[in-house]
Amino acid sequence: MALRLALRHATGFSLEVDVRLPGQGVSAIFGPSGCGKTTLLRCVAGLTRPAAGHVAVGGQVWQDDAAGVWRPTHARPLGMVFQEASLFPHLTVHQNLDFGRRRVPAAERRVSLEQAIELLGIGHLLARRPAGLSGGERQRVAIARALATSPRLLLMDEPLASLDAARKAELLPWFERLARELRIPVLYVTHALDEVARLADHLLLLDGGRVRAQGPAHALLGQLDIARTHGDAAGALIDGHVGAVDGTHHLLQLDFAGGTLLCVPPPGSAPRALGQPLRVRVLARDVSLALSPAHDSSILNVLPATVQDLADDGPAQLLVALDLAGTRLLARVTRKSVAQLGLRPGQRVFAQIKGVAVLD
Numbered sequence: 001m002a003l004r005l006a007l008r009h010a011t012g013f014s015l016e017v018d019v020r021l022p023g024q025g026v027s028a029i030f031g032p033s034g035c036g037k038t039t040l041l042r043c044v045a046g047l048t049r050p051a052a053g054h055v056a057v058g059g060q061v062w063q064d065d066a067a068g069v070w071r072p073t074h075a076r077p078l079g080m081v082f083q084e085a086s087l088f089p090h091l092t093v094h095q096n097l098d099f100g101r102r103r104v105p106a107a108e109r110r111v112s113l114e115q116a117i118e119l120l121g122i123g124h125l126l127a128r129r130p131a132g133l134s135g136g137e138r139q140r141v142a143i144a145r146a147l148a149t150s151p152r153l154l155l156m157d158e159p160l161a162s163l164d165a166a167r168k169a170e171l172l173p174w175f176e177r178l179a180r181e182l183r184i185p186v187l188y189v190t191h192a193l194d195e196v197a198r199l200a201d202h203l204l205l206l207d208g209g210r211v212r213a214q215g216p217a218h219a220l221l222g223q224l225d226i227a228r229t230h231g232d233a234a235g236a237l238i239d240g241h242v243g244a245v246d247g248t249h250h251l252l253q254l255d256f257a258g259g260t261l262l263c264v265p266p267p268g269s270a271p272r273a274l275g276q277p278l279r280v281r282v283l284a285r286d287v288s289l290a291l292s293p294a295h296d297s298s299i300l301n302v303l304p305a306t307v308q309d310l311a312d313d314g315p316a317q318l319l320v321a322l323d324l325a326g327t328r329l330l331a332r333v334t335r336k337s338v339a340q341l342g343l344r345p346g347q348r349v350f351a352q353i354k355g356v357a358v359l360d
């Protein structure tokens, strides 16, 4: 997916973006309020027309000002999901879905209604009207309707932002399933780092209408200059697979390139099969460092690591980037500890990991 957009609002805000994003998986667009996330999405959808632009998705050119190409929104095969689901209130769930399906000529249908219904788990809701659905259910129906249009691209603008924490937790697994099983690329706008950590393969960081960085989500979140801006949420993502299931102690073992980690599965989560992909997040505040491994501590995960770099993180603390045989980990430690341990790049240490959040 190629996006080259330049736009200036009367308010003085300007957006200048020139990026190539993967044609599959979830690309999260992340950044502070007012940085231009929604504006970027609207340009891709054709709802806002940039002064100059080139938008190409899956080999189709939707806008190319140099060549005089402009496809209006209705001629762009995309699905959109916003903060509030905009379903037709007078139609049942099934009729809402069918409305989406009928927007697309039969020859171009690639996602069946049955597939969309199964993927979002809404088979039991088909006869209801939107007023009889919970916020989370409405959002699932809105996504299924977007899918029923067989889009080449899904645009999601803070789809979880209007839900409380419990509804959000209920909906996240559906988003994960969608991201895993669909071959449709998703542009996902959010300002919630936990959503990025759980869902994103790729990350586009916007700041003041400019691309600050973009790349694989785990690489960017592990970068010190970026992690420093994330406060308590700074942490590393580690992708691996289930290496063992310890039924006696109710623990999962994650095997990844840099070693193994024992993790506590989230309460009520489905049993894991050996070899199943697993993503975890380790917050920098949950990692402490030692020069020798402690054998008499309650911490289960102690891994040998090499200090790569250190960066200021306020007056009292530093963020430390660690290398675990090719996998990045972050630790937040005090300046005092850095001085006492003499921490410097290249040094061998032991990372003591107090908490590991299993994400999917």
Ligand SMILES: Nc1ncnc2c1ncn2[C@@H]1O[C@H](COP(=O)(O)OP(=O)(O)OP(=O)(O)O)[C@@H](O)[C@H]1O
Pocket: 009, 010, 011, 013, 031, 032, 033, 034, 035, 036, 037, 038, 039, 040, 191
């Ligand atoms: N139609 C418009 N006319 C003029 N200015 C606009 C318009 N739409 C957005 N803006 C301005 O453009 C900037 C970017 O807005 P945008 O909604 O894209 O940000 P955002 O990153 O999505 O923010 P948030 O996270 O708060 O939703 C803001 O300064 C906003 O006030």
